[in-house]
Amino acid sequence: MSVIWDDDDQLLAALREAVHEAERVPPAFVEAGKAAFTWRSIDAELAELTFDSSGACSPRAPTRAEPAPLRNLTWASSDLTLEVEVDGDALLGQVVPPSPGEIDVYVAAACVATRPVDEIGVFVIRPVPAAAFRLHYRSGTASILTTWIRLP
């Protein structure tokens, strides 16, 4: 760090930069942070996105003549994975190992949909959320919350 703190002018300049940096934070970013407190009441383990077909294995952009490739996503917690495929206007999901339960879809701090997970661990969410969302899988023994994802 090159600032000489003993110098009044340099100290004031550094303070100005620090204060202005805070003023440039979008209000929506701050509000989203405040809304995150809602998650306090949810007792769930966070599942990380461990695979995303759009980042790891799309060798070329699709041309207009061919259909867009399917998007595949995998979130993993210590005991479970959630595999999700984007298929047109729906998300097709699979809980591994298979276990029935329910899936909540969250946009910002609001639960916008709840869908059943059947005996073989399959669930369908339609339509695909238009904003950033996350999934909360609940069963008798598990409670898993994915990180946020935004689909085009």
Place this chain on the structure above:
Amino acid sequence: MRDDPTVVALVNRAGAGDQDAWNDLVDRYAPLVWSVCRRFRLGAADADDVGQSVWLRLVEHLPRLRDPAALPGWLATTTRRECLRVVRAQQRKERIEQPLDTYMTPGEQDALVEHEVLAAERNMLLRTAFGQLPEHCRRLLALLMQDPPLSYAEISARLDTSIGSIGPTRARCLQRLRDCPAFAVLADADSRGG
């Protein structure tokens, strides 16, 4: 801050479920999280996603945060980790789409990022110290920091004080800033970081 009782109280209250205390913490530290995201050159959507992950982790982490004074460092580290996750995913993608492009190695990227994150933490400590000043100092310094700059005549009119007192008060207030507990942390960090 090692000696900032406000942060300790806010963390304890938020951990006990107080939304107002949580809001204060977010107001105070969102600029740190945001500026780390910006220094990783993240776009708004990616920064939003990182922010959500960081705040969620803090919500989960609060009850276990044994030393509330360690919060800023914890936030910076967590944000940096989340940003790296996003950046590395982008790099993988770019490598596939633009195989001939040159890009920084992860090591070079990390060195740049480390420097930028230190700057973000330094700015946060400066803001914290500024917040610990008496109100008359904050008002004067805020006027002195305006862009475009105000003349001493304008400042004296706004504060209803003499022009001659502005210079000495400015010097006294900046000295008080150096005497703030948060500033001691800043000076420590600088002497370690070089």
